[in-house]
Amino acid sequence: MKHWLMKSEPDVFSFSDLKKKKTEPWSGVRNYQARNFMRDDMKKGDLIFFYHSSCEIPGIAGIAKVASAPYPDPTQFDKKSEYFDPKATKENPRWILVDVSFEKDLPRVITLEELKKEKELSEMRLLQRGNRLSILPVTSQEFEFILKLT
């Protein structure tokens, strides 16, 4: 099983929003690398760190999981959506997503500040310079280590 970290701005869609809704299609990803992770590497049941970005206290807010196989992001076909892509067609969809579902709460938010302090996490993708990807792989070792921080 692979592990992931997915960023979301809590003002737009927070971990508690996911908990309320149970499952959410991860629409709106418009970056090829992030898309490829969802299309090629994610498997139903993979565990996800749900990360809050661009907010007062950035950090990992909870655990989610991949809840579907990959399928075309419907917002790319929707002219009224801010994610509409005129170059995408039903025959040739450009943007692929998976459903993400609530898995479990963490005892507390694990802050970015905290993660940065851990020597064991110095290689973590999230902490590398200039990382802007909204979906990142997390190694099993990193995943287990971070769980123990709570």
Next chain:
DNA sequence: GCCAACGTTGGC
């Protein structure tokens, strides 16, 4: 195929 210009991300 190169690269300058521009837009976006996200921590601070």
Next chain:
DNA sequence: GCCAACGTTGGC
């Protein structure tokens, strides 16, 4: 609000 870093676009 600032700005570093990076992705995308489009002219050539």
